[in-house]
Amino acid sequence: MTASGASGEDDLWVSWPDYHRAIEELALMVHASDWQFDLILCLARGGLRIGDVLSRLFEKPLAILATSSYREAAGTVQGELDIAAHITLTQGELAGRVLLVDDLVDSGATLLAVSRHLAHDYPAVLEVRTAVLWTKAHAKVAPDYAHQILPGNPWIHQPFEIYDGLGLEGLRRRHRDDA
Numbered sequence: 001m002t003a004s005g006a007s008g009e010d011d012l013w014v015s016w017p018d019y020h021r022a023i024e025e026l027a028l029m030v031h032a033s034d035w036q037f038d039l040i041l042c043l044a045r046g047g048l049r050i051g052d053v054l055s056r057l058f059e060k061p062l063a064i065l066a067t068s069s070y071r072e073a074a075g076t077v078q079g080e081l082d083i084a085a086h087i088t089l090t091q092g093e094l095a096g097r098v099l100l101v102d103d104l105v106d107s108g109a110t111l112l113a114v115s116r117h118l119a120h121d122y123p124a125v126l127e128v129r130t131a132v133l134w135t136k137a138h139a140k141v142a143p144d145y146a147h148q149i150l151p152g153n154p155w156i157h158q159p160f161e162i163y164d165g166l167g168l169e170g171l172r173r174r175h176r177d178d179a
Contacts, residue, residue: 046103108141
Protein backbone atom coordinates (compact mmCIF):
# COMPACT_ATOMS: atom_id res chain seq x y z
CA MET A 1 0.00 0.00 0.00
CA THR A 2 1.28 3.43 -0.84
CA ALA A 3 0.30 6.58 0.94
CA SER A 4 0.64 9.08 -1.86
CA GLY A 5 -0.57 9.43 -5.38
CA ALA A 6 -1.65 11.59 -8.25
CA SER A 7 -4.79 12.93 -6.61
CA GLY A 8 -3.31 13.82 -3.24
CA GLU A 9 -0.42 13.31 -0.88
CA ASP A 10 -2.75 11.90 1.78
CA ASP A 11 -4.31 9.27 -0.47
CA LEU A 12 -3.92 5.58 0.28
CA TRP A 13 -3.49 3.43 -2.83
CA VAL A 14 -4.28 -0.25 -2.27
CA SER A 15 -3.24 -2.98 -4.72
CA TRP A 16 -5.11 -6.27 -5.12
CA PRO A 17 -2.41 -8.22 -3.21
CA ASP A 18 -2.46 -5.65 -0.38
CA TYR A 19 -6.26 -5.76 -0.30
CA HIS A 20 -6.37 -9.53 0.00
CA ARG A 21 -3.62 -9.55 2.62
CA ALA A 22 -5.55 -6.96 4.67
CA ILE A 23 -8.66 -9.19 4.61
CA GLU A 24 -6.61 -12.20 5.68
CA GLU A 25 -4.98 -10.28 8.52
CA LEU A 26 -8.40 -9.05 9.66
CA ALA A 27 -9.59 -12.68 9.70
CA LEU A 28 -6.63 -13.67 11.86
CA MET A 29 -7.35 -10.77 14.22
CA VAL A 30 -10.98 -11.85 14.67
CA HIS A 31 -9.89 -15.47 15.13
CA ALA A 32 -7.28 -14.51 17.76
CA SER A 33 -10.01 -12.84 19.83
CA ASP A 34 -11.67 -16.26 20.37
CA TRP A 35 -15.07 -14.60 19.93
CA GLN A 36 -17.56 -17.11 18.59
CA PHE A 37 -20.18 -15.76 16.21
CA ASP A 38 -23.03 -17.31 14.28
CA LEU A 39 -23.01 -15.41 11.01
CA ILE A 40 -21.43 -12.58 9.10
CA LEU A 41 -23.45 -9.57 7.97
CA CYS A 42 -21.62 -7.55 5.35
CA LEU A 43 -22.55 -4.06 4.25
CA ALA A 44 -22.82 -3.73 0.50
CA ARG A 45 -21.02 -2.58 -1.43
CA GLY A 46 -17.75 -2.01 0.44
CA GLY A 47 -18.05 -5.03 2.73
CA LEU A 48 -19.12 -7.57 0.10
CA ARG A 49 -15.71 -8.93 -0.84
CA ILE A 50 -14.54 -8.90 2.76
CA GLY A 51 -17.68 -10.65 3.99
CA ASP A 52 -17.37 -13.28 1.27
CA VAL A 53 -13.78 -14.14 2.21
CA LEU A 54 -14.51 -14.17 5.96
CA SER A 55 -17.58 -16.35 5.39
CA ARG A 56 -15.43 -18.88 3.55
CA LEU A 57 -12.59 -18.82 6.09
CA PHE A 58 -14.82 -19.07 9.18
CA GLU A 59 -17.33 -21.34 7.43
CA LYS A 60 -20.22 -19.16 8.58
CA PRO A 61 -23.34 -18.06 6.70
CA LEU A 62 -23.17 -14.70 4.96
CA ALA A 63 -25.94 -12.13 5.11
CA ILE A 64 -25.97 -8.93 3.07
CA LEU A 65 -27.40 -5.52 3.90
CA ALA A 66 -27.24 -2.81 1.27
CA THR A 67 -26.31 0.64 2.54
CA SER A 68 -25.34 3.75 0.63
CA SER A 69 -24.07 7.17 1.56
CA TYR A 70 -21.34 7.83 -1.03
CA ARG A 71 -23.39 8.55 -4.15
CA GLU A 72 -22.52 12.09 -5.20
CA ALA A 73 -19.51 13.21 -7.25
CA ALA A 74 -18.76 9.70 -8.55
CA GLY A 75 -18.94 8.26 -5.06
CA THR A 76 -16.52 10.68 -3.42
CA VAL A 77 -18.95 12.79 -1.37
CA GLN A 78 -20.81 11.35 1.61
CA GLY A 79 -24.50 12.14 1.73
CA GLU A 80 -27.45 10.88 3.73
CA LEU A 81 -27.28 7.22 4.72
CA ASP A 82 -29.80 4.84 3.16
CA ILE A 83 -30.30 1.38 4.68
CA ALA A 84 -32.16 -1.27 2.67
CA ALA A 85 -35.47 -2.49 4.03
CA HIS A 86 -34.41 -6.14 3.96
CA ILE A 87 -31.39 -8.27 4.75
CA THR A 88 -30.55 -11.08 2.34
CA LEU A 89 -29.47 -14.44 3.72
CA THR A 90 -29.93 -17.99 2.54
CA GLN A 91 -29.83 -19.91 5.81
CA GLY A 92 -32.12 -19.30 8.77
CA GLU A 93 -32.77 -15.87 10.20
CA LEU A 94 -30.63 -13.01 11.41
CA ALA A 95 -30.08 -14.06 15.01
CA GLY A 96 -27.47 -14.79 17.63
CA ARG A 97 -23.98 -13.29 17.53
CA VAL A 98 -23.31 -11.30 14.36
CA LEU A 99 -20.02 -10.10 12.92
CA LEU A 100 -20.84 -6.89 11.03
CA VAL A 101 -18.31 -6.29 8.24
CA ASP A 102 -17.54 -3.23 6.13
CA ASP A 103 -14.49 -1.91 4.32
CA LEU A 104 -13.88 1.18 6.42
CA VAL A 105 -15.03 3.46 9.20
CA ASP A 106 -14.91 7.05 8.02
CA SER A 107 -17.11 9.02 10.40
CA GLY A 108 -18.66 5.93 11.98
CA ALA A 109 -22.18 7.00 11.04
CA THR A 110 -22.88 3.85 9.02
CA LEU A 111 -21.77 1.39 11.71
CA LEU A 112 -23.70 3.30 14.35
CA ALA A 113 -26.90 3.49 12.27
CA VAL A 114 -26.76 -0.17 11.25
CA SER A 115 -26.08 -1.27 14.84
CA ARG A 116 -29.13 0.71 15.97
CA HIS A 117 -31.18 -0.76 13.12
CA LEU A 118 -30.22 -4.29 14.16
CA ALA A 119 -31.00 -3.63 17.83
CA HIS A 120 -34.39 -2.13 16.98
CA ASP A 121 -35.60 -4.41 14.17
CA TYR A 122 -33.90 -7.75 14.91
CA PRO A 123 -34.51 -8.72 18.55
CA ALA A 124 -33.08 -12.21 17.93
CA VAL A 125 -29.65 -10.65 17.43
CA LEU A 126 -27.91 -11.09 20.78
CA GLU A 127 -24.58 -9.41 20.11
CA VAL A 128 -22.95 -7.47 17.29
CA ARG A 129 -19.24 -6.91 16.81
CA THR A 130 -17.78 -4.94 13.95
CA ALA A 131 -14.80 -5.61 11.68
CA VAL A 132 -13.32 -3.33 9.01
CA LEU A 133 -10.12 -3.02 7.04
CA TRP A 134 -9.51 0.66 7.77
CA THR A 135 -10.56 3.14 10.44
CA LYS A 136 -9.85 6.82 9.95
CA ALA A 137 -8.45 8.70 12.94
CA HIS A 138 -11.37 11.16 13.08
CA ALA A 139 -14.01 8.39 13.32
CA LYS A 140 -16.46 8.86 16.17
CA VAL A 141 -17.11 5.11 16.40
CA ALA A 142 -14.39 2.51 16.83
CA PRO A 143 -14.95 -0.97 15.37
CA ASP A 144 -14.17 -4.01 17.45
CA TYR A 145 -11.65 -5.19 14.87
CA ALA A 146 -9.73 -2.99 12.44
CA HIS A 147 -6.86 -4.10 10.25
CA GLN A 148 -5.39 -0.59 10.19
CA ILE A 149 -6.09 2.70 11.94
CA LEU A 150 -5.16 5.49 9.55
CA PRO A 151 -3.77 8.78 10.82
CA GLY A 152 -5.52 11.70 9.24
CA ASN A 153 -8.24 11.42 6.63
CA PRO A 154 -6.82 9.82 3.48
CA TRP A 155 -8.98 8.96 0.51
CA ILE A 156 -8.62 5.19 0.06
CA HIS A 157 -8.26 4.02 -3.53
CA GLN A 158 -9.36 0.40 -3.49
CA PRO A 159 -8.34 -1.85 -6.38
CA PHE A 160 -11.88 -2.49 -7.67
CA GLU A 161 -12.46 1.25 -8.19
CA ILE A 162 -10.91 0.87 -11.64
CA TYR A 163 -14.44 -0.09 -12.72
CA ASP A 164 -16.07 3.11 -11.39
CA GLY A 165 -17.13 5.14 -14.38
CA LEU A 166 -15.51 2.72 -16.86
CA GLY A 167 -18.75 1.43 -18.33
CA LEU A 168 -19.03 -1.34 -20.86
CA GLU A 169 -17.81 0.76 -23.77
CA GLY A 170 -14.69 1.72 -21.81
CA LEU A 171 -14.16 -1.93 -20.94
CA ARG A 172 -14.55 -2.89 -24.61
CA ARG A 173 -11.98 -0.24 -25.60
CA ARG A 174 -9.56 -1.43 -22.91
CA HIS A 175 -9.82 -5.04 -24.07
CA ARG A 176 -9.41 -4.00 -27.69
CA ASP A 177 -6.33 -1.90 -26.83
CA ASP A 178 -4.82 -4.76 -24.79
CA ALA A 179 -5.17 -7.23 -27.66
